[in-house]
Amino acid sequence: MELSKNFEHQQAEQKWYNHWLDKGYFFSTPDERPAFTVVIPPPNVTGILHMGHCLNNTIQDVLVRRAAMQGYNTCWVPGTDHASIATEAKVVQMLREKNITKSSLSRDEFLQYAWKWKEQYGGIILEQLKKMGCRLDWNRTSFTMDDDYYKSVISVFIDLYKKGHIYRGKRMINWDVKAKTALSDEEVIRKETKQQLYYLRYSIEGTDEKIIIATVRPETIMGDSAICVNPADERYKHLVGKFALVPLINRRIPIIADDYVTMDFGTGALKVTPAHDTNDYQLGQKHNLEIIDILNEDGTLNEAAQILVGEDRFAARKKIVQLLQDGQYMEKTEDYTSEVGYSERTDAVVEPRLSLQWWVSMKELSLPALDAVMNGEIAFIPEKFKNLYRHWMENVKDWCISRQLWWGHRIPAWYDEKGNYVVAATEADAIQSYTEKYKPSGSVQLTQDEDCLDTWFSSWLWPFEVFKGYSHPGNADINYYYPTATLVTAPEIIFFWVARMIVAGKEYMKEIPFKQVYFTGIVRDKQGRKMSKSLGNSPDLVQLIEQYGADAVRFGIMISSPAGNDLLFDESSLEQGRNFTNKVWNALKLVKMWEARVSTNTATDNSAFALQWMESRLSQVKEEVETLMGQFRLSEALKTIYSLVWDDFCSWYLEWVKPGFEQPIAADVYQKTIGFFTELLQLLHPYMPFITEEVYHLLQERTDDLCELQLTPVSKPGMAILAQGNLLKEAISGLRDARNKNQLKPKEEIVLHIQTAEQDTYRTIESILAKQVNAKSIAYTTEAVAAAISVVTGKDKFYIESERPIDTAAQKDELEKELVHLQGFLVSVEKKLGNERFVQNAKPEVIALERKKLSDAKDKINLIEGTLKTL
């Protein structure tokens, strides 16, 4: 069969993914093997594959594929998150394009559109994961709004309510005026924003005096309930207890004193607006101030403002500034930069707003989850995130779980027209508990809460609810697959999601949800900016996969992703990946060329050495990879395998055993080469599944598949063979370098003289050495040889005899440089050994080592000096 010039990834990817699916390798059911379970961090149902997913899912796939090769029953559960705000925004936008407004639709009509949209576009990201080669169990695809899942979310809400962990409360919340919904603190992004600081004069009642306050939000003065100064502030002491008048509307507000106010900021006097600022609200609570809410939910001013009613808050700001100037209330303005909160979803400036919301009180629930991480029951990789987690969990705040949205899990609270309510899953249940609780006389009419639950209130159940661990407790799947093995996720959602999953796992399964959390880095672009949709700096993954191949993309992202460190994404690493697939492909082509030339002979001594050496290197690397994998150093492990394949196998081993042109190859060499190649493919397979599977099948007729092949146990590498191999490699490199520097063309043959006391060391490798440096013969000697070119490695010296006269000037220069270097080194070692305190304190093996360095350096200096004399 004729093999193509390069690896053609497109057809191989499709062929093998379908083959794996047909064979059912990815589908898992409980059996007697140990389970290795991973749940995917569910991407937004609106999502398309970006770099973060690519990194995250490649890592999971590497772990899962390796576990499968180690004999685990692996189960990697795919799925999507309903992402209430993001999806609802998408659907609203889609409707707007059809000239339909959300407000013109009933809730049910809107949800019909939303579900239709979800069916149509919601699966895109899952299809993209298939393109990447992910070993996901597609029989278990889950969605956070599946029937059972939905019921579990509602039931968890009711349960927490009954246990007293959920309450309804008026609180200052972050309000998104565009989406008209509450946001959690985590959904608010603070950005440095240039603003104006306005200094306003308030008259003091009954005097001619004025008090000047500074504010960035003059449009909220109509909501002022007080002016506050520091009690220690001499400037204002006489005013405390008096009243000021709000400009333009002349409302009478008290002047109060509180430590909260800093004397040296602004004027030291603060306007207190409890309805529109978190701190002012707390101050208001403390001093019993009136709460005057002057804003509508869309950010326009309402009747309570008295003036500028109906104007948007920012338009109102401009207009009121004019009015204040006209009325001589404006003292001055200053440029001022401060952090302003923006909605993560809509980018609207977040409005602090007093609102009635549902809350989970987290303090008590969090304790077992805090413990689980601190006592090591759950390991964080890298460990530095433990501190972050502890800090957060020890200061955990209550969780606002209601969202003013329709797409999501509707809050199971039912109200009568007076606002009395009960919590129940269905209307019938609600009527029953309402009747028990309130004993109404007539018929009961209840309406359900309009709001939905925060998306994270469903995703925190993910690790067990994908196995229906809550809806069908004790079922075979949950018993077998839970707790899961490793969660792979981005550090930015440690609080949103990771912490809460641990809380839910502890509360409902009485067990941790996962044994390890592996935090990936954040993917950044070449300029160091985080890759994000809004910056538009994330490349199109599907296009990259088409261009470079899935294996190359996986390689490129894995080679540059140390655990927990951010990674700068650069397309050149994908190129490196593609070049690597090509290298593997060409190694295959070489070995295939030998297929027809296998002889019945056995290996010569020299090939026998190559076989032993390769076997030892392979064992050594297998050991290393096992260690690195155990420490989650996936990037390091890949580098190690890469170098084993490229350098050791291709550059050294294959060249050593390669027969001459159209010469036969010994049967055992051929067979062992195929064996080595197969083991390399196995090591590489978790990272690059497609090409390895393809090459595995092309290498030999096979009835099984690589992805199911079990790893063979690691054997001890032969250290003596490895040392001899190093000697050989050093000699080859040194001699090639010498040839290069003396302008010997590759085709010019040489005669090689080896000056050594241990000829036997070279007997088993001499023909390899001769071939690699193009020597027509090798002679041994114990005496110096008169030759123009010589090379020193270790204790031995090599002389190159060439037919062509050699100019020795350059060589002489170089040797002299090396001599100076060596002599400098010698002095430093002698100094060290001459230091009494070193000899007294250092460990004996360290001293022995230094002595060896000393004698080695001396030997080498002698050899070089000898050479220099002959030149």
Place this chain on the structure above:
RNA sequence: GGGAGUUUAGCUCAGUUGGUUUAGAGCAUCUGCCUUACAAGCAGAGGGUCACAGGUUCGACUCCUGUAACUCCCACCA
């Protein structure tokens, strides 16, 4: 303002409990090669006072203190 992290070759990073030569790898660069698997390749080479300043030690990239720069998280300065 509080906390965490980073700083090693032009770029991206290794460097495990301080002592395997005077610090490693990949990419990029340079030189020579279209050598019968691979120019997406082969054979070589050059390149770093380990951010800076002190300290501990016989010995520091590694441990301690301080400084600077960058990054992230948290926080109520209008």
